[in-house]
Amino acid sequence: MWTCPKCGRCFKNQNQDHYCGTAPQTIDEYIAAQPEEVQKYLKQVRDAIRGALPEAQEKISWSMPTYWNGHNIIHFAGFKRHIGLYPGPEAIVEFADQLKEYKTSKGAIQLPFHKPLPLKLIAEIASWCDKTGKHS
Numbered sequence: 001m002w003t004c005p006k007c008g009r010c011f012k013n014q015n016q017d018h019y020c021g022t023a024p025q026t027i028d029e030y031i032a033a034q035p036e037e038v039q040k041y042l043k044q045v046r047d048a049i050r051g052a053l054p055e056a057q058e059k060i061s062w063s064m065p066t067y068w069n070g071h072n073i074i075h076f077a078g079f080k081r082h083i084g085l086y087p088g089p090e091a092i093v094e095f096a097d098q099l100k101e102y103k104t105s106k107g108a109i110q111l112p113f114h115k116p117l118p119l120k121l122i123a124e125i126a127s128w129c130d131k132t133g134k135h136s
Helices: 027-032 036-052 089-094 119-132
Strands: 057-061 064-068 072-078 082-086 109-112
Touching (some): 027 057, 027 064, 036 064, 036 072, 036 082, 089 119
Antiparallel strands (some): 057 064, 072 082, 082 109
16 A cells, blocks of 8 residues: 555555545646646647537546536546546447557556547547447
């Protein structure tokens, strides 16, 4: 167990990413709280998802930017070396051929900063999650 020296919370993983104190209440607050070099990537992902899901509501869920339309559709988050995109496990299977160059897990995709963000693919995944109801 690791205890954060700032907030005192305990975690299974050493130096686990988390929010000390109150989580952001809006996506704007979330992005503003990230390191400056990560903010531009977060804004690009947000724009791609907003373009694909114009009717969806933006909110924070699980301390992450989330798109919601009666249910959670897709989440994203910023990390030191990548953007995490969380469309759910069915999307990972559906888009497996297009995701071969990225690290994926059961319901997550890691989009590293050293490669251009696949904004068209992000929009396609978000749209698919909304249309099929298969989401995170």
